[in-house]
Each structure stands twice: as structure tokens, then as C-alpha cells.
Amino acid sequence: MAGVAVVGPWAKEKLDALGRYLDFYSKVLKNQSWRTVYVDAFAGGGRAIVRGEPKRPAEGPSLFLDDQQVDAEQRELVDGSPRVALDVANPFSRYIFIDPNPARGDELEAMRREYGASRQIDVLRTDAAAGIAWVVSAPISKASHRGVAFLDPFGAKLNWSSVQQLADTGLFEVVVNFGLNMAIQRMLPNSGEVPDGWAKTLDAYFGTRAWFDEVYHERAGGLFRTSGFEKHPDYSERLLELYRARLKSAFGHVSTPRLIRNTKGAPLYYLLWAGPHPKGLKGADYILKMGERLRVRGGRRKSA
Numbered sequence: 001m002a003g004v005a006v007v008g009p010w011a012k013e014k015l016d017a018l019g020r021y022l023d024f025y026s027k028v029l030k031n032q033s034w035r036t037v038y039v040d041a042f043a044g045g046g047r048a049i050v051r052g053e054p055k056r057p058a059e060g061p062s063l064f065l066d067d068q069q070v071d072a073e074q075r076e077l078v079d080g081s082p083r084v085a086l087d088v089a090n091p092f093s094r095y096i097f098i099d100p101n102p103a104r105g106d107e108l109e110a111m112r113r114e115y116g117a118s119r120q121i122d123v124l125r126t127d128a129a130a131g132i133a134w135v136v137s138a139p140i141s142k143a144s145h146r147g148v149a150f151l152d153p154f155g156a157k158l159n160w161s162s163v164q165q166l167a168d169t170g171l172f173e174v175v176v177n178f179g180l181n182m183a184i185q186r187m188l189p190n191s192g193e194v195p196d197g198w199a200k201t202l203d204a205y206f207g208t209r210a211w212f213d214e215v216y217h218e219r220a221g222g223l224f225r226t227s228g229f230e231k232h233p234d235y236s237e238r239l240l241e242l243y244r245a246r247l248k249s250a251f252g253h254v255s256t257p258r259l260i261r262n263t264k265g266a267p268l269y270y271l272l273w274a275g276p277h278p279k280g281l282k283g284a285d286y287i288l289k290m291g292e293r294l295r296v297r298g299g300r301r302k303s304a
């Protein structure tokens with residue numbers, strides 16, 4: 001099991017939502033003549049170890065836990081997004097898995113051999129931008145193909161230009177991990193003095209500089225206050241809505257967001273669906289709102 005990625009327990013909620021959507025999608029397209037393509041642009045290795053709640057260290061609190069500190073008995077092996085997609089009841093005609101990490105690439109290759117001739121699989125050991133550019137330049141067309149791309153980056157490594165390329169084909173739907181709390185908020189200092197590198201990353205992620213005005217406004221200088229920038233109190237919601245609006249204008253339809261929280265209830269990221277077809281929207285909305293319904297039924301907190 002050495003080298004297999006370790007993920008938080010909330011990954012199961014993400015994978016469950018993805019699996020349900022892929023099931024819905026592949027059932028709807030089952031009796032149609034299109035060839036179907038599944039693209040996993042940040043694929044991971046196909047399996048991951050889910051860590052349980054870390055045990056409290058004997059002495060004093062520790063902010064950082066490494067793999068060794070995670071009790072082996074608390075570990076559970078789960079299928080990652082590639083295997084979730086490969087195992088849907090009505091498989092896709094073709095699977096494209098993208099990951100530049102050498103260990104993940106090896107795991108994906110082993111998985112490809114394991115499935116043998118039962119699935120048509122390509123493993124691209126490159127980054128998402130190059131992989132998606134390859135996919136959209138392949139001989140696929142709206143007349144003959146339909147597809148789903150899962151965009152599940154670490155941090156803010158997803159370029160808007162890649163999302164737009166998928167939208168421009170007219171045949172892809174996307175399920176996106178919008179890393180608002182895990183990635184984006186961390187690049188937004190209260191002062192508004194966003195370091196150049198982070199600003200460039202955010203420009204590429206949103207495909208526009210508009211994120212800045214959704215986060216910051218000029219502070220009025222007063223007798224005792226210096227002028228400068230401060231954050232809008234609702235800047236998180238504004239950024240989410242900016243990204244949803246961009247997806248809607250690129251694809252035609254965008255889902256309500258599904259908030260994924262950690263085990264302590266802190267927000268981590270949102271799952272969003274976007275695509276060209278209202279039927280896809282209906283299915284995605286139903287599935288993505290499911291977390292909310294389950295929580296309410298279980299008597300726990302209602303997600304935002």
C-alpha cells in the first residue's frame with residue numbers, strides 16, 4: 001500500500017456524488033448512438049486510503065499530522081474517481097485519465113492492465129492543461145460523441161482556459177471541485193496586497209481579473225484610518241457566484257453548489273456541475289442537493 005494517496009473522510013462524499021451522477025448520465029445515454037468519453041483531468045491513482053479521525057496526541061495539540069500519526073486501524077481503502085467511473089453499470093466507450101505524478105501514473109497504468117480489454121483506457125502522464133488540450137484536439141465531435149470531465153484539482157491548478165476548451169466542444173459536461181476554502185481563500189490576504197504569483201494563479205483560475213473586485217473594495221480613509229483595501233464581508237459567496245456565472249455562460253447550465261465540509265463541519269470546497277443540457281442539470285441538481293437532504297433527515301446541520 002506504500003505510496004497510495006491518503007485522503008480525508010470527506011472524499012467519500014465527493015466520490016459518492018460523482019458516482020451517482022455518472023450512473024444517472026450513463027443510464028440516460030444508454031440507448032443513444034453516441035460514443036461516450038470520461039475524462040478525469042486530476043485522476044489520482046485510482047485508489048486512496050481514507051484516514052479516520054486522528055487520535056489526539058498524548059501531549060499538547062498538534063496542527064500537523066503526518067501519515068505515521070494516522071492510526072493504521074483507522075485506514076480504509078476506497079476507490080478513487082477513476083475506478084468509480086470505470087465501474088458504472090453502463091460503462092463509457094472511452095476513459096482518459098490524466099495525472100503528471102509518476103507514482104499516480106504507475107498506479108493508473110496498473111489499473112489499465114487490470115481492466116484489460118473490458119475498457120478502453122488512455123493514461124496521460126501530463127498536466128491537466130496539456131491533457132485537456134489533447135482531448136479537445138482528438139477526432140471527437142458533437143455529432144458523434146458525448147462526455148463528462150471530472151475536474152478535481154489540488155489547490156487552484158485548474159486553468160479557466162481548459163474549462164472553456166471543454167465547453168467549446170459543445171459535447172462535454174463538467175463536474176468541478178471549486179476549492180474555495182482549501183485553496184482560493186488562502187491566496188487572499190486581508191490587506192488586498194495579493195502577491196503577484198497568487199494574483200496570476202487566480203487570474204488563470206477564474207479566467208478574468210474580476211475576482212479582485214468580488215473580494216476587495218477600497219476602504220474609505222478617515223481621521224484615524226489609512227486608505228487601502230478591505231474584504232467584502234460576503235466575498236466567499238461572491239467568488240462562488242462569479243465562478244458559477246462563468247460556468248453558466250460557457251456551458252449554458254450550472255447546478256446549485258454542493259458544499260463539502262470536513263468532519264468538524266468546516267467548509268472545504270464545492271462541487272459544481274455545468275453542461276449544455278437541461279436534463280443533465282436536473283439530474284445534477286437532484287444528486288448534488290442530496291447531501292443537504294440526507295443531513296436534514298439525519299437531524300444534523302443543514303449545509304449552505
Ligand SMILES: C[S@@+](CC[C@H](N)C(=O)[O-])C[C@H]1O[C@@H](n2cnc3c(N)ncnc32)[C@H](O)[C@@H]1O
Nearest residue numbers: 041042043044080081099100101127128152154
Ligand atoms: C485531489 S487529487 C485527485 C483525486 C481523484 N480525482 C479522486 O477523487 O480519486 C489531485 C490529483 O491531481 C494530480 N495533479 C497535481 N497537479 C496536477 C496538474 N497540474 N494536472 C493534473 N493533475 C495534477 C495529483 O497528482 C493528484 O493525484
